[in-house]
Amino acid sequence: MESHDSRKDILMEAYDRMYQHFGSRHWWPAQSTFEVIIGAILTQNTAWANVEKAIENIKAAGGLSIKRLFDIPDETLAGWIRPSGYFNIKTRRLKAIIHFIVERYEGNLEKMASVPLDTLRKELLNIYGIGEETADSILLYAFEKPIFVVDAYTRRIFARHRLVGEKSPYNEIQRFFMGNLPKNVPLFNEYHALIVETGKTFCRRKPLCYSCPLLGFNSIFMEKSTAHTDL
DNA sequence: CACCAGGCAAGTA
DNA sequence: TACTTGCATGGT
Numbered sequence: 001m002e003s004h005d006s007r008k009d010i011l012m013e014a015y016d017r018m019y020q021h022f023g024s025r026h027w028w029p030a031q032s033t034f035e036v037i038i039g040a041i042l043t044q045n046t047a048w049a050n051v052e053k054a055i056e057n058i059k060a061a062g063g064l065s066i067k068r069l070f071d072i073p074d075e076t077l078a079g080w081i082r083p084s085g086y087f088n089i090k091t092r093r094l095k096a097i098i099h100f101i102v103e104r105y106e107g108n109l110e111k112m113a114s115v116p117l118d119t120l121r122k123e124l125l126n127i128y129g130i131g132e133e134t135a136d137s138i139l140l141y142a143f144e145k146p147i148f149v150v151d152a153y154t155r156r157i158f159a160r161h162r163l164v165g166e167k168s169p170y171n172e173i174q175r176f177f178m179g180n181l182p183k184n185v186p187l188f189n190e191y192h193a194l195i196v197e198t199g200k201t202f203c204r205r206k207p208l209c210y211s212c213p214l215l216g217f218n219s220i221f222m223e224k225s226t227a228h229t230d231l
Numbered sequence: 232c233a234c235c236a237g238g239c240a241a242g243t244a
Numbered sequence: 245t246a247c248t249t250g251c252a253t254g255g256t
Contacts, residue, residue, distance in 0.1 A: 044238040050254060051237090085252040089239085131239050151237055196237050204235080 007180045010163070013217055015187075018194035021213035025193035028141035030055075033109050034066060036142035040134050041093050042084040054084035066107045069098050093129025100127050109142075117145045132170045140192070146185050148177040149192040153199025160203070161218045 029048075030036045035055065042051040057080040058064050063072055078091040104123070105112040112120070117139060124135040132150070139145040150173045159166040164173050181187060202212035209215055 040237090043236090045236060045251090046238085046253080047236040047255070049236095053254090083253060085236090085254080086238095086250095087252070089251055093239085129239065133238065137237080149237085153237075192237090200237085 007163075007176075010218055011177065011180050014161075014214055015191055015194065017213040017217055018198050019190065022194060022197050025190060025197055027189055027193035028137075030141075032064075033113070033142045035064060037097065037138055038064070038094065040137045040142070041090055041097065041129060042081060044086070044090070044134060046085050050084045054081040057081065057083070066098055066101055066109075069094065070102055070107075089129070096128040097130065113143045117147060120145070121147070136174075140185070140188055144185050146183040146188060148174050148181070148188050150174050150177075151192070151196065151199075153203060154192070154195050157195060157199055157203050157214065161214065163218065 028036045028039065030039055038058070039051055039055060042054050055064070058069075058077075061080055063069055063077070063080065069077065074091050074095065077094065078087045081087050081090055081094075084090065100123075101107055101109065101112060115123070120143070121135055121139060124130045124138060125132070130138075136147050136149045139147045140149055150170050154177075155164065155166070155168070155173060158164045158173070158176075159168075164176055168176075177191075181191070198212065198214065202209055202214075
């Protein structure tokens with residue numbers, strides 16, 4: 001189908017433009033698999049700068065390991081992660097995934113990493129506090145599984161360029177990317193990171209689109225006369 | 232000062 | 245099924 005080829009071309013052009021503008025993002029900014037998992041929970045609806053403070057507090061207290069955190073009292077952990085916001089609910093969420101890793105995989109992340117993508121995704125989604133984006137972030141950035149992460153910026157940017165619907169569900173947007181890109185972990189890694197950087201810089205709720213690398217890139221699915229700043 | 236960030240679960244209709 | 249609301253700190 002020729003529209004498929006157009007979508008493939010346009011997705012690669014979006015990638016190239018963002019990459020030329022920002023270069024490699026070197027994601028995920030963490031030193032271990034476990035740190036990616038912790039960060040994925042802490043960054044839910046939260047600025048990354050605040051997450052860094054929370055993770056720094058955990059490290060400073062010597063708590064950045066499964067076994068240590070497993071036994072840490074909730075109130076203590078909540079105090080460490082306070083800067084990342086929602087500290088009570090996130091304490092519960094961190095405990096939930098830590099208990100899961102201990103009970104299902106004996107605390108062994110290598111064993112967890114060997115589970116097939118689809119199986120592991122379902123297991124993650126059954127854990128309290130893990131939704132689709134967090135599950136996919138863990139799968140891609142902690143376990144290097146080939147899955148595309150969709151976040152609010154992905155929906156906002158690509159809806160403004162008329163490539164997905166404003167209200168398209170997560171799965172549909174994910175299929176749009178995965179169906180039109182090679183299943184390549186480094187590509188998915190860099191692509192999502194570039195979307196987040198582009199979003200933070202140019203596509204917040206008050207658009208500052210004038211020097212965005214994606215400005216005017218889509219002349220196939222969006223009329224040039226249609227401003228994408230009106231969404 | 233108001234607004235919002237790399238979401239999610241629970242409650243309501 | 246499809247909305248709404250609570251959760252909370254820190255930067256702009």
